[in-house]
Amino acid sequence: MSKRLRRKIYHKHHRRQPPQPAELRPFPTATLGDHPEATEGYANAEVTAGGVDTSERSAKTMESRKVSGLYFIGEVVDVTGQLGGFNFQWAWASGFYAGEAV
DSSP states (O other): OOHHHHHHHHHHTTOSSOOOGGGOOOOOOOOOOOOOTTSOOGGGOSOOOOOBOGGGBOTTTOBBSSSTTOBOOGGGBOOOOOTTTHHHHHHHHHHHHHHHHO
16 A cells, blocks of 8 residues: 555544554455365465346446446356356456447
């Protein structure tokens, strides 16, 4: 984090001086629990599922049905395909259509 950004954040929260890097503590992160047995875990995962439901955005423009001007493309959308570069194809194609709509 840059010094300038640290100053802005801490100034906003009424602190006179931003902390020095040595004073910062690691940000706590949530854990998803144990991974299922008989897998090699997330380190070797090839596919994960989830994301923005495809019914919540236009299939032609990738625009959100709930928030005008908000577009969802690529791996943020709940689309799963075979291994072998299909995620790249989906990212490029969905990005293309969103770009055409803007």
